[in-house]
Amino acid sequence: MNSFSWKKGLLTASGCLLAISLVACQDKELAKVPQPEPAPVQEEQPIEQPVNPMNTAPLTGLAVETAPTDRPLAVMINNAPAARPQSGLSAADIIIEVLAEGGITRFIAVFQSEGGADAVGPVRSIRPYLIELGESYDGVLVHAGGSPEAYSILQKQQKQHMDEISNGGPYFWRSKDRKAPHNLYTSVEKLREGAEKKGYSHEFQSPVYMYDEQGSTSAGEAVKQFELHYLLNSYKVTYDYDEVSGRYMRMVNGKPDEDKDNGHQLGAANIIVAGADHKVLDDVGRLAVNVDQGGEAMLFQKGKMIRGQWVRKKGDIIRFVQDGVEMKLVPGKTFINIVPNAPKFSDHVKLGEQS
Numbered sequence: 001m002n003s004f005s006w007k008k009g010l011l012t013a014s015g016c017l018l019a020i021s022l023v024a025c026q027d028k029e030l031a032k033v034p035q036p037e038p039a040p041v042q043e044e045q046p047i048e049q050p051v052n053p054m055n056t057a058p059l060t061g062l063a064v065e066t067a068p069t070d071r072p073l074a075v076m077i078n079n080a081p082a083a084r085p086q087s088g089l090s091a092a093d094i095i096i097e098v099l100a101e102g103g104i105t106r107f108i109a110v111f112q113s114e115g116g117a118d119a120v121g122p123v124r125s126i127r128p129y130l131i132e133l134g135e136s137y138d139g140v141l142v143h144a145g146g147s148p149e150a151y152s153i154l155q156k157q158q159k160q161h162m163d164e165i166s167n168g169g170p171y172f173w174r175s176k177d178r179k180a181p182h183n184l185y186t187s188v189e190k191l192r193e194g195a196e197k198k199g200y201s202h203e204f205q206s207p208v209y210m211y212d213e214q215g216s217t218s219a220g221e222a223v224k225q226f227e228l229h230y231l232l233n234s235y236k237v238t239y240d241y242d243e244v245s246g247r248y249m250r251m252v253n254g255k256p257d258e259d260k261d262n263g264h265q266l267g268a269a270n271i272i273v274a275g276a277d278h279k280v281l282d283d284v285g286r287l288a289v290n291v292d293q294g295g296e297a298m299l300f301q302k303g304k305m306i307r308g309q310w311v312r313k314k315g316d317i318i319r320f321v322q323d324g325v326e327m328k329l330v331p332g333k334t335f336i337n338i339v340p341n342a343p344k345f346s347d348h349v350k351l352g353e354q355s
Contacts, residue, residue, distance in 0.1 A: 057113035058204070059093035059137070061211030061331035068113045069204050073191050074139025077107035078124035083182040084252070088120030089266055090259040091188070096133050096318075098338040099278060100124075101285035103231035108134050112206075115188030119261060123164065123172065123184045126150045129289040131159065136317045138206040140195050144172070144184050147286055160200045162186075168194050207317045209329045215270070216327035220304030225352035228273065228337055237337070238352075239271055241303045247332065248300055269332025271300040272320050274310040275345035276338050289338065291318070296345045301330045305351070 055067035072093075077086055079097070081104075089095060089107065091114035100106040108130060109120070126134075126143035127150050134141050141161035146154070154161055162168035164184060171194035175183040195202075228237040239248040247267035250257040256265045274297045277290040297310035299320045308322035318336055320327050339348035 056211075057093065058206065058208045059110065059112050060333060061209065061329065062113070063331075064113060070112060070192065071195075071200075071202055071204055072110050072112040072137050072139040072206055073115075073142055073188060073195075074134030074137060075109045075111065075120055075142040075186070075191075076124050076126050076130060076134075076144075077109050077120075078122040078182055079105045079107055080182060082178070083122045083124075085258050085260040086122065087185065087260045088115065088118055088187075090262060090264040091115040091118065091120075092333070094137065094334050094336070095266075095268070096336045096338065097237075098129070098133070098276075098289060098291075099230055099287060099340070100127065101287060104235065105230060106130065110134070110137050110139055111188050117187050117189045119175075119185045120187055121185035122175075122178070122182050123186055124181070126154075126161075127286065128153055129287075129291050132291050133318075135159070136207070136312070136315075138204070140191070140200055142168075142186065142191055144181070160195075160198075162191055162194050162198075167198075170194070207315075209317075209319070209334070210326060211331045212328040213331065215301040215330040216299065216306055216322075217302045217304045219322060219327070220299075220301075220306040222303055223300065223305035223351050224303050226300065226305070227350040227352060228339060229348050229350065230339060239300065241300075242267065243303070246302060246330070248335075250335070266335075267333070268335040269301060269330040270334040272310065272318065272334065272336045273298045273300070273349055274318060274336060274338050275341045275348070278340045278342065291338070295341060298349060299327055 055064055057064045057068055059072065077089065089109055091111060092109035093112050094110040096108040097105045106124060123142065123144045126141065126146040131141060131150060131153055141159060143161065144164040153159065162171060164172040171190040172184055172186045175185055224241040226239055236253055238251040240251065242249050245267065247269055248271050249265050249267040258265050275295045279288045281288055292312055294309055294311040297308055297320055299306045299308060306322060306327060308320055308327065310318050311321055312318045
């Protein structure tokens, strides 16, 4: 063995002895330090699953914390000049506007996802075609009186309805700041209480629309404003598109159409204008409106207008189609304006600002 190998071996042995000495010293030091007791074993806690905060309201397609399951309420709302501004319309999911006698329209306001103790009204009478439209959303029909034909249908077919005159008086009240018949009100809360006491069905069976954030705008042309003319020159409905809210905001005779109680201007993400045949039935001016045959229609959403048709099969709601294919709606409230076909559908729709 040469001197280099001998020295290398000596150094290696010395290193090992030094390492052993250090470990021994560390063991003695550790023995002097009190060691902590082992922590008790904790039982495994179940992981709490987060509650899904977003569900969908069936009649608007909007995200909500809790999806409503209540059956809709279809309330007949007076739209005579003396009844304006109305209360509660800003809480309706769907509003259908259609002519009544005298050239003035009537609203069917369908409530499901909103509404509580706040006033809704003024409530007015019902007609056969109003029964068809309100019932198509599986709504409990809410009204104050009705035509003889409407009463016959309600009684013979045992419709589930709330009538201030015949079977629901306690769930309505009269306001002192307006004259009858323009002063009758109710609330979603009272109507649900009345429906409960009458034993009406709670099961939600309404047909619903198809919703998409972009709707069906790929098939549309830009229309930011349009006017509707029913019969009277003194009654003009205008819709202006609001880019911020994504809604068409409603005006009547040049003034914002506002909810009386909260001041909110009425507006909707979707406006369907549908042409239907109208027929005058009597000297009073009562009408028959064909809400089954379908016909020409326009859909307004996201600042665009789509031309197509409306259809309503038995037991279904009014739907907007193009070439037989149902168009999707934008999540939000929907207004359906039914105008006469005479002299022709286009005479009742005037397109305004376009781009």
